[in-house]
Amino acid sequence: MPPACLGEFEQLLLLAVLRLGSEAYGADIARELEARAGRTVSRGALYTSLDRLEDKGLLRWTLASGTAIRDGLPRRAYTVTPGGIEALRASRDVLRRMWRGLEGLLKEPS
Amino acid sequence: MTGDRRPPRFARWLLDRTLPTDGRGGAMRGDLLEEFRTRGGSPARAAAWYWRHALSVSMRYARTGRHRGKEQELMRLESLWQDVRYAVRSYVKAPSFTLAVVATLALGIGASTAIFSMVNGILLQPLPLRDPDRLVYINEVNAAGNRISVAWPTFLDWTTRARTVEALALSREEPITLTGMERAQRLRGRRMTAAFLTVIGVQPALGHDFSQDADRPSAPPEVLVSEGFWQTQLGAAPTVLGRTLMLDNVAYTIVGVLPHGFQFLRPYDVFVSMGPVSGTQQLLERGNHSGFNAVGRLRIGADVADTDREFKTIATALEREYPKTNAGLSARAEGLADRVVADIRLTLLALLGAVGFLLLIACVNVANLLIARGAGRQHELAVRAALGGGRLQLCGQLLVESTLVSAIGGVLGVGLAFWLLRALIAVAPEGTPRLETVRLDATALPFALTAAAICGIVFGLFPAFQASRADAQQALMRARSGRAGAGSHRVRRVLMVVETALAIILLTGAGLTMRTLQELTRLDAGFRIDHLLTQRVTLAGAQWTEGRRRNFSTISSRA
Numbered sequence: 079m080p081p082a083c084l085g086e087f088e089q090l091l092l093l094a095v096l097r098l099g100s101e102a103y104g105a106d107i108a109r110e111l112e113a114r115a116g117r118t119v120s121r122g123a124l125y126t127s128l129d130r131l132e133d134k135g136l137l138r139w140t141l142a143s144g145t146a147i148r149d150g151l152p153r154r155a156y157t158v159t160p161g162g163i164e165a166l167r168a169s170r171d172v173l174r175r176m177w178r179g180l181e182g183l184l185k186e187p188s
Numbered sequence: 189m190t191g192d193r194r195p196p197r198f199a200r201w202l203l204d205r206t207l208p209t210d211g212r213g214g215a216m217r218g219d220l221l222e223e224f225r226t227r228g229g230s231p232a233r234a235a236a237w238y239w240r241h242a243l244s245v246s247m248r249y250a251r252t253g254r255h256r257g258k259e260q261e262l263m264r265l266e267s268l269w270q271d272v273r274y275a276v277r278s279y280v281k282a283p284s285f286t287l288a289v290v291a292t293l294a295l296g297i298g299a300s301t302a303i304f305s306m307v308n309g310i311l312l313q314p315l316p317l318r319d320p321d322r323l324v325y326i327n328e329v330n331a332a333g334n335r336i337s338v339a340w341p342t343f344l345d346w347t348t349r350a351r352t353v354e355a356l357a358l359s360r361e362e363p364i365t366l367t368g369m370e371r372a373q374r375l376r377g378r379r380m381t382a383a384f385l386t387v388i389g390v391q392p393a394l395g396h397d398f399s400q401d402a403d404r405p406s407a408p409p410e411v412l413v414s415e416g417f418w419q420t421q422l423g424a425a426p427t428v429l430g431r432t433l434m435l436d437n438v439a440y441t442i443v444g445v446l447p448h449g450f451q452f453l454r455p456y457d458v459f460v461s462m463g464p465v466s467g468t469q470q471l472l473e474r475g476n477h478s479g480f481n482a483v484g485r486l487r488i489g490a491d492v493a494d495t496d497r498e499f500k501t502i503a504t505a506l507e508r509e510y511p512k513t514n515a516g517l518s519a520r521a522e523g524l525a526d527r528v529v530a531d532i533r534l535t536l537l538a539l540l541g542a543v544g545f546l547l548l549i550a551c552v553n554v555a556n557l558l559i560a561r562g563a564g565r566q567h568e569l570a571v572r573a574a575l576g577g578g579r580l581q582l583c584g585q586l587l588v589e590s591t592l593v594s595a596i597g598g599v600l601g602v603g604l605a606f607w608l609l610r611a612l613i614a615v616a617p618e619g620t621p622r623l624e625t626v627r628l629d630a631t632a633l634p635f636a637l638t639a640a641a642i643c644g645i646v647f648g649l650f651p652a653f654q655a656s657r658a659d660a661q662q663a664l665m666r667a668r669s670g671r672a673g674a675g676s677h678r679v680r681r682v683l684m685v686v687e688t689a690l691a692i693i694l695l696t697g698a699g700l701t702m703r704t705l706q707e708l709t710r711l712d713a714g715f716r717i718d719h720l721l722t723q724r725v726t727l728a729g730a731q732w733t734e735g736r737r738r739n740f741s742t743i744s745s746r747a
Contacts, residue, residue: 104219122244125216141211144218147225151218152211 084136084169090115091127092136092166095156103142103153104128128156136162195224196235197281198568199242201274202575205267206246216245247575271588279593282561286593289557293597296550298604300543301633305609307536309626315525316449316625318389319485323524324353324495326482328503331516337479340471342506342514346482349502352495353484357384360479364458365726368434369421374726375457377435379465385412387485388452394418395429395444398461405467409460411440417457418445437731438464453528453621475513483524496521528621538697545694552687554597558590559680583649590649594641602633 084092094110095102108124111117131137139154158166177184203220207213224238279286314320327335328342338346343358350356357380364377382398385391398410411433413422422428422442432439440460470476486495499519507514522530529536562569572582606628613623725744727737 104215105223108219108223120244121216121220121241122246122248125245126248141215144214145222148218148222151214151221153218154212154215 084165087117087119087123087127088131088136089166089169090117091124091131092158092162095137095158096166100155102156107156131162134161134165135159136165193225193231193234195221195238195242197277198571199239201270202246202572203242204270204274206250208249220245243575250575268588271585272592274585275589275592278589285557285561289554289593290597290600292550292553292557293594294600294604296547297598297601297637298608300547301601301605301628302608302612303536303539303543305605305628306612306626307540308631310620310622311529311533311536313622313625315528320525321523322486322488323388324484324486324492324521325524325527326356326484326495326499326519326521328477329518329520335520336517337477338482339474339477339513340466340480341474343480343482345506346499346502349505350484350495350498352487352490352498354487355383355387356482356484357381357387358462358480358482359384359452359459360481361456362460363726364435364460365437366421366433366435366458367437375417375435376455377458377460378452378456379460379462381462384459384483387483389485390447390450392444393447394426395442398443402461402463403466404463407461407463407466409435409438409440409464410443411435411461412444412446412459413442414446414450414455414457415448416455421457433458435460451624455624473513474510484521492521492523532620542694542697545690545697549687549690549694552683552690556680556683556687559683562586563677563680586649587645590645591641594637594645598637598641601637602628605633 090111091107094107094114097114098106098110104121104124107128108119108121111119111124128137128139132139136159137156138159139156142153142155144151144153200217203213203217207216220238220241223241224234227234227237315323317323326338326346328338330336337360338358340358343356347356359378359380362377362379364375366373366375380398382400382402385397391397392412393415395412398412399407401407402410413428413433418424418428422431428442429444431442433442434440435458440458446459465471471478484495486492496519499521503514503517503519507517526533569582609626609628613626616623725740727740732740
């Protein structure tokens with residue numbers, strides 16, 4: 079089965095989850111996106127995208143216990159599935175292929 | 189300190205309603221809460237942030253409906269429960285509003301139920317006799333048009349001439365002194381003709397009715413005792429039949445015990461036969477009206493008016509036959525039930541009218557409060573409508589709120605009615621008929637509860653209709669600027685006018701009643717009523733001859 083085709087936002091989400099490791103839950107993913115990608119994302123878009131990735135089998139989550147600041151409400155700790163890793167890799171390869179030969183044209187102005 | 193910051197209540201409610209109830213939904217709510225609390229900046233900015241994201245999450249999940257499916261039924265119950273919890277929280281947050289609504293409803297329901305129970309028990313419930321509608325109460329009427337008691341010879345003429353009644357009986361209240369037991373006792377007694385029980389349709393529970401010829405002069409005296417008297421004074425012995433009781437120094441044979449709870453107009457201990465008095469000179473004189481009233485049972489097909497006409501015709505005939513004693517006398521027949529409650533009917537109906545107004549005022553007041561509260565919630569409702577909360581959903585939530593407050597008011601009202609009814613019975617004037625039949629009424633209660641509930645529901649839903657009808661954006665803008673809709677203003681103005689008008693009517697009535705009471709207490713009795721005592725002495729029995737009675741009154745007047 080060819081790896082799923084990822085949109086840009088989906089790639090960002092999967093990468094954020096990978097970067098956060100075991101701490102990847104909703105609030106931290108949002109913060110990571112904001113800090114590293116400069117993307118302020120509405121929580122509605124965030125959660126529905128995470129759900130979509132779960133539906134595609136690229137993400138899974140387990141329920142972790144909540145803390146006092148959350149009034150004990152649980153957390154969803156996300157991990158990227160092997161399928162997710164593969165999809166990321168495929169997306170990166172597609173981009174690399176597309177970039178190849180254009181480095182000179184698109185290089186940063188000095 | 190931001191760690192214990194509370195996010196906006198309604199935004200939280202929104203999330204509760206739209207997100208899945210499992211761990212997935214919990215985690216989303218938890219994330220938002222955590223971010224809300226860890227954010228810096230002013231509380232207003234944090235609240236705005238929370239609102240924005242709560243709306244975005246709610247809108248997406250409300251639209252995708254991810255959490256719906258197989259468990260829809262369960263969800264519906266869950267959402268009802270959430271509505272109830274939200275309603276409770278919103279009422280707890282507005283204690284003065286809640287107290288006002290609950291107290292108003294409780295007062296309206298309590299007072300109207302108590303008074304309606306009185307009216308129902310005394311006026312509306314049929315008399316506890318067989319076919320009470322066919323019983324008529326018949327009296328003679330003097331030249332001035334006043335009801336007077338029936339002379340014994342006149343009654344005997346009635347029994348032979350009247351055709352519209354199946355049977356006629358005569359009876360009168362008599363204080364009777366019981367002797368021959370441990371101590372003399374005054375009993376509540378009623379003397380009656382032999383046909384009395386047949387006419388009113390009652391059978392003794394034990395023994396038998398008076399014998400056929402018990403009315404005949406010097407027939408053996410017979411007595412029927414009440415169940416209460418039989419229990420307390422005669423030890424409930426089945427062997428009492430045939431025993432004698434010394435009543436006013438005459439030996440009466442006990443022939444029967446009346447059924448449990450039986451009473452005629454009021455409770456009596458004993459019912460005695462006519463025999464010992466029917467041959468006395470006092471009764472035989474046609475001009476003597478010795479306190480008797482007649483009761484008749486209408487023949488099938490006849491009504492009270494027929495009987496009234498017939499007895500007036502007989503009275504005219506008797507007037508011709510006995511001009512010396514019967515000149516100017518007529519007769520009047522009226523329904524027994526009407527007669528029993530005639531004195532108190534107007535008072536009760538006036539009271540009923542007054543509490544009707546009270547209930548109406550309570551309902552209008554509650555309506556006003558609910559509409560005022562609804563106007564204050566325009567923003568909340570507009571947001572919910574904007575988020576796609578349909579008219580049905582909004583109505584559902586408001587319905588739960590109104591029903592809840594009506595139910596609490598209703599429960600308190602029932603308690604109040606119970607207490608009020610006991611107080612009313614305790615302060616009822618002596619001689620108020622049928623008080624023993626008054627109890628918290630099973631028809632009054634649903635009536636008052638329904639009235640209050642309808643009022644609560646209709647006016648509770650008013651804001652929901654307004655919110656869902658209006659263009660959401662306009663409603664939001666209007667609500668934000670703090671202006672309520674013109675519609676609710678109009679309705680509130682009308683309600684205010686109605687409430688004031690009703691209150692004025694009620695106050696005028698109460699004022700007039702107070703004036704009447706004041707005038708009555710000021711009424712000149714024609715003598716000085718201070719430092720006066722009254723005492724009643726009965727000189728019962730044949731040993732109190734006319735001479736002895738005179739002596740007694742001479743001696744007692746010196747005391």
